[in-house]
Amino acid sequence: MHGSERAIFLLASIAAIAGVLFGFDEGVIAGALHLLRVDFPITPVSEGFMTAAVPLGALMGAIVAGRLADPIGRRSLLIAAAALFCAGALLAALAGSMWMLTFARLILGLAIGVAGVMAPLYIAESVPPARRGMLVSVYQLAITIGILSAYGVNLAFSESWRLMFACGILPGLALFFGMARMSDSPRWLVQKGRDAEAQQALARLTGTTADDPAVTMERERIAKAVMADQHLTGGVRDLFTVRVRPALIVAVGLFALQQLCGINAVIYYAPTIFAHAGFDSTGTQLMATIGIGVVNVAMTIVGMLLIDRLGRRRLLLAGFGGAAASLALIAYAAASTHPSSPVWAMAGVALFIASFALSLGPLPHVMMSEVFPLNVRGVGMGLASISNWGLNFVVVFSFPVLLDLIGLTGVFSLFALVCVAGLVFTVRTVPETRGVSLEQIERHLMSGLPLRDLGLPLGARA
Incomplete structure (x- = not known):
């Protein structure tokens, strides 16, 4: 595999960790619910609120992501989502009441909503057209792997719902530190007038140097599209x-x-x-x-x-x-x-x-x-x-x-x-x-x- 291919697949894989977290946090509740009913007094209403907290948070997260994607950037929002995933998983593992667990699930939903917009966007704006469909689809594959992982965690820690939720911290940390090493998407960098950074990002993704004429041509082509969008x-x-x-x-x-x-x-x-x-x-x-x-x-x-x-x-x-x-x-x-x-x-x-x-x-x-x-x-x-x-x-x-x-x-x-x-x-x-x-x-x-x-x-x- 060439250096450019490694860089592209690494970028897509790190961003897709958000999908693993999405699938895990949606699926883990299935194995934890019967244990929660033993530890907490759960009514149908409180159970409904706790389960629905994730899609409600995701709805809010999608709104936030749509508004902040351009001013803050794709990479920064994915790092913020990773921090929310870690915080939500930790809070869920330490929850002492149903309202605290519901709040933790709301935070996890918020992270899912942000990541669900940003991860496909970040991948699509960074990879070549010939492989864009497959690499954006890595996000959906990651969701299915996350669901299967949740089933495995449910089985491994069948007596402890706290350990089930705590396992979500690990992929959250992987996403946080992985994205911290990445640059933002070249198209967002050009949009913000950060041409030198865009040139460097394009060079890494194409396996060339920043002064390569092909890299300059690609950046200028993106810049023309930005100007046409004024x-x-x-x-x-x-x-x-x-x-x-x-x-x-x-x-x-x-x-x-x-x-x-x-x-x-x-x-x-x-x-x-x-x-x-x-x-x-x-x-x-x-x-x-x-x-x-x-x-x-x-x-x-x-x-x-x-x-x-x-x-x-x-x-x-x-x-x-x-x-x-x-x-x-x-x-x-x-x-x-x-x-x-x-x-x-x-x-x-x-x-x-x-x-x-x-x-x-x-x-x-x-x-x-x-x-x-x-x-x-x-x-x-x-x-x-x-x-x-x-x-x-x-x-x-x-x-x-x-x-x-x-x-x-x-x-x-x-x-x-x-x-x-x-x-x-x-x-x-x-x-x-x-x-x-x-x-x-x-x-x-x-x-x-x-x-x-x-x-x-x-x-x-x-």
Whole structure:
């Protein structure tokens, strides 16, 4: 591996530690909850607040990240998120009451929200176009590894919820000290007029020297894009202008579809799903944790290998198509009284998780880091993340209500229809950004040409 490749993969790996922390802090509560019920008087309300503190904090973190990404910088916010991860994990491990644990979980959620915007943004602005899709997808892979790690920690420290939470300090420290050694993204440095630092950062990432003519040309190309963006102030209003609105629709739309397809309902309520389909509780717990976790990690790796080969649009179409078919299979199994229906339900869930991990999991993170102009990239990604966390809450909250009103078949039929809508959305609005530089994407967007036409052959354009 060349020096430049090592530098790029090191950068992506360090930034992606934020994803490990994301997955760990979401997953660790599952193994700790039964121990917490012994040590603290927990009511359904207090349990709900404690569990919901993470997505609530993440929503707040996404808002903060969107507003501060440009004035403070990507690297500084990732270091701040690492400090919050450590503080939240330590406070959770030392918690003496439910309100203290809830507060700790809120801090962890805040860190997740900041990191969820900054890590994909930092990677996308630092790596070459040919590998951008795969390397931004490292963040989603890290989330799945974090979830599996949480299951392993739950198993290793099954008698101590304090040790479970304390384990989150270690990756937090790794992220803190790792990012402390990194420079900020070259594009942010150019945006802030710190040309010498940008030149050094580009040299490290390309394995050359700061006085290399190719490095100077790349910095000047980024600077031209910054100058072309001078009319954009970096505020939320800019996202709704005629030129930028198509990017906002793509980023927010993909995250909305990602959540409304029911992924968190499937993960959080897998035991309920299998119970309705005829499985006993022991089998469902095993499937919902280790089985789903392994499929999630394995297929995320497959998606990473394909994203820069097949392209974003093809992978999205495959993901939405597979998810629609698998959700319809779950709905059919739930309605059937045939003895084999539990097997069909299990196959449907496995196929759904595979389709999601292959495509619908990583691609919204990749696309939101690519489609926005530089001067509004931070606030645009923040708004897309807000839609992600807001609809995450809506789906998880509404699933038990919908289950009671229309049954499992009805709920998963609705999720399948959302995925069909995702196919239409992808065909009509999503551009192909494979191998296209961020500056080329920005020029196309600001030209007023349909964003969907980017990367498509002439005959396929609207």
